[in-house]
Amino acid sequence: MNHLDHLYCVVDIETTGNRMTGNRMTEICIVRMRGDTILDKYSSLIDPEVLIPDYITTLTGIDNAMVASAPVFADVAEEILNFTKECIFVAHNVNFDYNVLRNEFKRLHHDFKRKKLCTVRLSRELIPGMRSYSLGKLCDDIDIPLINRHRAEGDTDATVILFQKLITIDQEGDIFNKFIKGNFKEGTFPPHLDRTQFDQLPETPGVYLFKDQGHKIIYIGKAINIRKRVLSHFYSKTSKSYLMCQEIHHIDHIVTGNELVALLQESDLIKKHYPKFNVVQKKPKPAYQILHYKNQLGIIQFAVGLVKSYDYSVVTHYNRAHAVEQLEQLCADYNLCPRYCSFKTKDDCTSHYKLKNCKGVCKKEELVSLYNLRAQQALDSLHHQNPNYIIQQPGRTHEESCFVLVRDGEYQGYGYVDRYTTINSLIDCDDFIERKAANFHTNQIIRAYLKKYGEQNVIHEEIAVG
Incomplete structure (x- = not known):
C-alpha cells in the first residue's frame, strides 16, 4: 500500500509526569489523516483522578481546577478507540504517548494495540544533519509554527505539519514503508543526539x-x-x-x-x-579491616574497624561479619586472648561463649613476649592469605595485552603493554600500571571473575608473565 493511502492518527498527550509508566493523562489531541490530508480532529482535557504536580502545571499550564470538570478517561475511552481505529499511531517520541495511552486502556482491562510511527525517527532519516530533533528546535529550524507549546493541541498541530513535510520528502514512500513494516533496525534515538x-x-x-x-x-x-x-x-x-x-x-x-x-x-x-x-x-559501602597495634601494656591488640581508622591494617573485608569471623578463627588457632582481640567478655577471657584457649596473658600468667610471638605468627598467617597475582587480559589491539594487578589481596589497578613485553614480577608492573583505588565494587568484580574463570589467565608472582 502506498504511504498516501494509509490512515494515520497524529497524537499528543499531556500527563501528570514525564515517566513512561505511572502517569495519568491530563489532555489529549488526535488528528486523523489519510496520507497528508486531514480528515478530523479530536481534543479534550482529561481528569487524571490524581493531583497534578506544580512543576507540570508550570510546564503545561494545566492545573487541577482546569481538569476538575473534565471527563475521566473511562468516559472518553470508547471515542478514542473508534477515532484511532485502523490508523497508524503517529507521535513525536511515539513510545511515550503510545505507552501512556496503552496504560490508560489497561486500567480499563482493554489491550490497546496500533502500529506506530515516530516523527523523530522519520525526521532523522529524511531530514538529516539537524542540530536537534526535539519538536521545539526542529520546528524552529524548518519554519513550522508551534503555538501553545506543551499543550496537546498546539503540539499536535505542529507535528501534523512536520508529518506532512516528511510525507512530501519521501515521495516514493520507501522510508515510511520500512518503518511501518517494523524492519528498520535503529532504535529511537535521543532527540538531541547527533x-x-x-x-x-x-x-x-x-x-x-x-x-x-x-x-x-x-x-x-x-x-x-x-x-x-x-x-x-x-x-x-x-x-x-x-x-x-x-x-x-x-x-x-x-x-x-x-x-x-x-x-x-x-x-x-x-x-x-x-x-x-x-x-x-x-552508594558507598563500608570496608572493614582486621587491625593491630600495641596497647599500653605492650601487648599486640587486634580489632575490627572501618578502613583508615588506624594506621596499621592487615586484611580488608566488605562485610563486618566476615571480618569478625576471621578474627575469631585467628584467636582460636593461635591461642590468643579474646579480650586482646577486642571481643566482649564479662569478668575474664574465659567468659567468652566460644573462645576458651587463652594462656593467661590477661591475668599475667603468661609473658607478654611469648604472647606477642604467637600474635606475630597470627599476623604472618594473615599476610600469607593475601595473594599477589596478575590477571592477564586481551589488549585494545592485537599488538598489546592487558593486566590487572592484585597485591596483598587488594586491587591496585590495570595497565597495557606491548604484547612482546615480558613482565617477570609484580614490581615490573609498576612501570605500566594505572593506579586505582580498591573498594567494595572492585572487590566484588574481581571475586566474580575468579569465581567464573578460576585460575585461567591468573599469574602468581613467582611465575613470569610474557
Whole structure:
C-alpha cells in the first residue's frame, strides 16, 4: 500500500509526569489523516483522578481546577478507540504517548494495540544533519509554527505539519514503508543526539559515557559491545531509559579491550563523576579491616574497624561479619586472648561463649613476649592469605595485552603493554600500571571473575608473565 493511502492518527498527550509508566493523562489531541490530508480532529482535557504536580502545571499550564470538570478517561475511552481505529499511531517520541495511552486502556482491562510511527525517527532519516530533533528546535529550524507549546493541541498541530513535510520528502514512500513494516533496525534515538556520534561507536568492549548539553556526565555503563549496548538503551521502554535519552546530547567512549577492565573502569568513573542516572555503585559501602597495634601494656591488640581508622591494617573485608569471623578463627588457632582481640567478655577471657584457649596473658600468667610471638605468627598467617597475582587480559589491539594487578589481596589497578613485553614480577608492573583505588565494587568484580574463570589467565608472582 502506498504511504498516501494509509490512515494515520497524529497524537499528543499531556500527563501528570514525564515517566513512561505511572502517569495519568491530563489532555489529549488526535488528528486523523489519510496520507497528508486531514480528515478530523479530536481534543479534550482529561481528569487524571490524581493531583497534578506544580512543576507540570508550570510546564503545561494545566492545573487541577482546569481538569476538575473534565471527563475521566473511562468516559472518553470508547471515542478514542473508534477515532484511532485502523490508523497508524503517529507521535513525536511515539513510545511515550503510545505507552501512556496503552496504560490508560489497561486500567480499563482493554489491550490497546496500533502500529506506530515516530516523527523523530522519520525526521532523522529524511531530514538529516539537524542540530536537534526535539519538536521545539526542529520546528524552529524548518519554519513550522508551534503555538501553545506543551499543550496537546498546539503540539499536535505542529507535528501534523512536520508529518506532512516528511510525507512530501519521501515521495516514493520507501522510508515510511520500512518503518511501518517494523524492519528498520535503529532504535529511537535521543532527540538531541547527533547521529554521527552513535555511528562512530565501536563494537568492542569498553565504557560509554552519556553527557548532557553542558557535557556533564549523566550515565556511565560498561559493555562487551559498546555500540550494541548503547543502542539497547534507545530501544528500552523503561522510564529511566526514556528520561535519560531525553537528556543525552553527547556520547563518549573508552575502549578497554576486555570486559574485566571495562567493569573496573566503570566502577572507578562512577565514583569519580557521580552520574545522575547511575544508582547502584554511587552508594558507598563500608570496608572493614582486621587491625593491630600495641596497647599500653605492650601487648599486640587486634580489632575490627572501618578502613583508615588506624594506621596499621592487615586484611580488608566488605562485610563486618566476615571480618569478625576471621578474627575469631585467628584467636582460636593461635591461642590468643579474646579480650586482646577486642571481643566482649564479662569478668575474664574465659567468659567468652566460644573462645576458651587463652594462656593467661590477661591475668599475667603468661609473658607478654611469648604472647606477642604467637600474635606475630597470627599476623604472618594473615599476610600469607593475601595473594599477589596478575590477571592477564586481551589488549585494545592485537599488538598489546592487558593486566590487572592484585597485591596483598587488594586491587591496585590495570595497565597495557606491548604484547612482546615480558613482565617477570609484580614490581615490573609498576612501570605500566594505572593506579586505582580498591573498594567494595572492585572487590566484588574481581571475586566474580575468579569465581567464573578460576585460575585461567591468573599469574602468581613467582611465575613470569610474557
